[in-house]
Amino acid sequence: MEDKLIRLTVNGRDEAVIIQPLATLQDVLRDTLELTAVKSGCGQGGCGSCSVLVDGELRLSCLTLAERAEGAEVTTLEGLNATNAIVPLQQAFVENYAAQCGYCTAGMVMAAKALLDRNPAPSRDEIVEGLSGNLCRCTGFAPIVRAVQQAAQALSDTGEEAS
Amino acid sequence: MPELLRPGSIDEAADLIARHGAAAAVLAGGTSLMRETYPSDGGYLIGVDRLGLDKVVSRDDGWSIGAAVPLSVLREAVPIPALQAATREIGGPAVQNMATVGGNLFARAPFGDLAPALLALGARLVFATADGETTQSIEDFYAGWTDGAPPRTGLLTRIELDALAGAAAYMKCARRRYSTPSVVTVAACVQKDGGTVSDARIALSGAHAHPLRCPAAEQAVIGSSLDDAAITAAAQAAEAAVAPQTDAVATDWYRRRMTGVFVGRVLAVLA
Ligand code: FES
Ligand code: FES
Numbered sequence: 001m002e003d004k005l006i007r008l009t010v011n012g013r014d015e016a017v018i019i020q021p022l023a024t025l026q027d028v029l030r031d032t033l034e035l036t037a038v039k040s041g042c043g044q045g046g047c048g049s050c051s052v053l054v055d056g057e058l059r060l061s062c063l064t065l066a067e068r069a070e071g072a073e074v075t076t077l078e079g080l081n082a083t084n085a086i087v088p089l090q091q092a093f094v095e096n097y098a099a100q101c102g103y104c105t106a107g108m109v110m111a112a113k114a115l116l117d118r119n120p121a122p123s124r125d126e127i128v129e130g131l132s133g134n135l136c137r138c139t140g141f142a143p144i145v146r147a148v149q150q151a152a153q154a155l156s157d158t159g160e161e162a163s
Numbered sequence: 164m165p166e167l168l169r170p171g172s173i174d175e176a177a178d179l180i181a182r183h184g185a186a187a188a189v190l191a192g193g194t195s196l197m198r199e200t201y202p203s204d205g206g207y208l209i210g211v212d213r214l215g216l217d218k219v220v221s222r223d224d225g226w227s228i229g230a231a232v233p234l235s236v237l238r239e240a241v242p243i244p245a246l247q248a249a250t251r252e253i254g255g256p257a258v259q260n261m262a263t264v265g266g267n268l269f270a271r272a273p274f275g276d277l278a279p280a281l282l283a284l285g286a287r288l289v290f291a292t293a294d295g296e297t298t299q300s301i302e303d304f305y306a307g308w309t310d311g312a313p314p315r316t317g318l319l320t321r322i323e324l325d326a327l328a329g330a331a332a333y334m335k336c337a338r339r340r341y342s343t344p345s346v347v348t349v350a351a352c353v354q355k356d357g358g359t360v361s362d363a364r365i366a367l368s369g370a371h372a373h374p375l376r377c378p379a380a381e382q383a384v385i386g387s388s389l390d391d392a393a394i395t396a397a398a399q400a401a402e403a404a405v406a407p408q409t410d411a412v413a414t415d416w417y418r419r420r421m422t423g424v425f426v427g428r429v430l431a432v433l434a
Contacts, residue, residue, distance in 0.1 A: 001166050022164060022198065022208075044199050051257055058257040063193050067167065068212055114256065132341030133255015 006070045010035070011079025019066045026050050026061035028069075029076060037077035037106040041135070048134030051107040051114075052076050058114035060133075077106040080113070089113060089151045096147035100138035108134050112148045120155050122148070165201050169210040173291045176209055177318050181293035183207050189318065191231055191266035194258050195274060209318075216265070216320055225325040230265025230318075234277070237264050241324065245331035245350055249280035252335045255342045265319045268304075271311055273412050278305070278374035279350035280333050282366030286324045292317030302376050311372035311408075329354030329362070332432040336369075336421045338412065345369045346413045349425040353433045358388045365397070365429075369413075370405035370422045379404045380426055389434040398427040 001021040008015055010033060017032050029038045029052065041047035043062045050061040053075040080087045086094070089109060099105040108131060115122055115130030122130060127148045128141075136144060165188070170176040180187050186206035190196050201208070216231035219240035226241050234250040238259075241247075253262060253276050267277040268288070278301070286301045297317070307314040331352040337343045347369035354362040363381045368374040379400035387393030407418035 001164075022167060022201070024198065044197060045194050045254070045258060048255060048257065057260045059261055060194075060257045063197050063261060065167065065193060065210075067169075068193075068210070111256065129251070129341065130256055133257050 004067065006066060008069050008071060009073045011075060012082070017066075023066045024062055025052070025054075025059075025064040025066050025069045025074065028066045029061055029074070035076045035078050039103055039106060041103065041107075046135070047104070047107070048111060049104055049107040051110040051134065053110060053114060056114075056117070058111055075110075077109055080109075088154050089116070089148075092147040092151040092154065093144070096143045096150060098139060098143040098147040104134060104136040104138075108136065108144055112144075112151065115148070116152060116155065121152055124149065127152075165206045165208045167208045167210055169213050171213050173214050173216075173318065173320060176211065176214060177291040177293050179207070179209050180315070180318055183209075184315070189266075189269075191263040192233065192261040194254065194262040195266065195270055211265075211318070214320075225323065228264055228322040228324060230320050230322065231263045232265075234259040234262050234264065234267070243284065243327050243331065245333040245352070246280045246284065248333045249277050249348075249350070252276045252337075252341075252345075252348070258342070264322060268301075268319065268322075269313050272372060272408060273344040273346075273369050273410060275368050275374060276335055276345055276348050279348050279366040279368045280331075281322065281324070282374060282376050283331055283333075283350035283352040283364045284324060284327065285352070285364060286322050288319055289321045289323060290317040291320045296320075298323070305373050305375055308373040313373075327352070330433050332429045334425050334429050334432075336425050344412050347407070347418050347421045347425055349422070349429045351426075351429045351433060353384070353389065353430075355389075360384050360387055360389055360393075365401070365426060367401070367405065367422060367426075369418055370401075370407050372406070372408060377401050377404055377426070384430065389430060394427050394430045394434065397430055398423040401426040 003018050029035045039049035041049035045060050045063045052061045054072050111131050111134050127145050187209050190208040190210045211231050216229035218229045220227040238247045238250040288304050289298050333350040335348045336346040351365045363384050365377045365380045380397040383397035383400045384393045402423035405422050407415040409415045
């Protein structure tokens with residue numbers, strides 16, 4: 001088995017990376033491209049801390065084989081804004097104290113973005129379901145749900161995008 | 164570490180599976196077959212992402228569901244609420260975007276929450292083998308499992324599902340609301356003629372080493388008006404019929420009790 005060259009777009013930039021056999025997208029994002037907002041809480045699909053968007057859809061980068069992401073458009077938390085400015089969704093997390101240790105936060109924000117992109121005015125139940133693949137061991141979840149509610153409200157007030 | 168092969172046609176995939184036998188594992192969404200669960204002794208992962216199995220085709224009288232259709236796509240494409248409910252019970256949204264219909268049917272207990280819905284709805288499974296295509300009812304497929312492991316029948320390519328006849332319901336008993344293995348999962352589909360149940364399919368997962376239909380519970384409601392007495396009889400019959408396992412999620416005792424409780428609750432929805 002040999003290393004392979006794959007091409008993909010990450011946060012709007014074309015990248016060509018050499019991957020080892022069975023490398024995951026998480027390996028590529030964290031180790032090769034140093035996009036460390038992509039966390040690695042479990043490596044087995046249980047925590048959501050590695051959540052990214054692949055072609056606009058929420059995916060777990062720890063369970064996505066890099067080879068199968070060839071040609072895909074990948075967005076990580078770092079790609080929400082080109083200048084690293086805080087987007088309204090992140091601001092809502094700040095204002096609602098929705099992060100304590102912060103380990104889950106990037107994954108939560110990506111899951112929330114995927115939800116709001118699909119459903120800009122979610123009910124509380126829909127927010128809970130939308131975040132159901134993401135674990136937080138600090139906040140008790142309530143502040144995170146409130147943050148997403150606030151972001152959705154801001155969205156409907158301004159008619160802007162979530163991020 | 165196994166080697167990943169990504170065949171470009173169904174014939175090629177079926178040949179690889181036949182050629183490598185037990186050394187080949189089919190990799191669909193990769194949410195249960197993953198780095199942590201790859202066979203440690205080498206072998207081959209046969210990826211099914213280049214086979215065009217990711218579409219749902221509507222027929223006049225039902226659907227033809229590609230085995231590699233993600234759960235979130237199934238939910239949009241097949242508007243049967245009991246089946247849609249099942250897709251919500253498997254992982255969170257990211258897993259539902261990745262995990263496939265076909266892959267979930269091979270999940271080992273206590274995972275595999277799609278199976279009871281498809282058993283209750285009477286799905287048929289189509290396999291590609293080195294000798295051509297073969298079709299099996301989903302209950303025959305599970306009857307072929309031994310020690311909680313599936314038979315090697317070739318490559319599951321699609322799931323044929325007829326339009327819903329009667330009414331169906333689905334419930335999962337679990338420790339958390341979302342993204343969690345099941346204690347037991349129950350689905351039922353009931354047809355009535357006048358006020359009398361003319362046909363019933365009641366299916367379980369978590370209640371046995373593999374998902375299965377529960378004929379004893381079905382017989383308890385066929386011919387009844389699905390009154391309380393018939394529902395109670397079905398629940399008791401189900402409890403007596405199952406052989407659950409003990410694992411980190413629940414004991415066999417608790418699973419047996421919850422089988423009865425949830426068969427009762429699902430049937431009450433359909434009464
Ligand atoms: S690191 Fe991917 S789900 Fe936990
Ligand atoms: S803030 Fe610590 S895990 Fe969520």
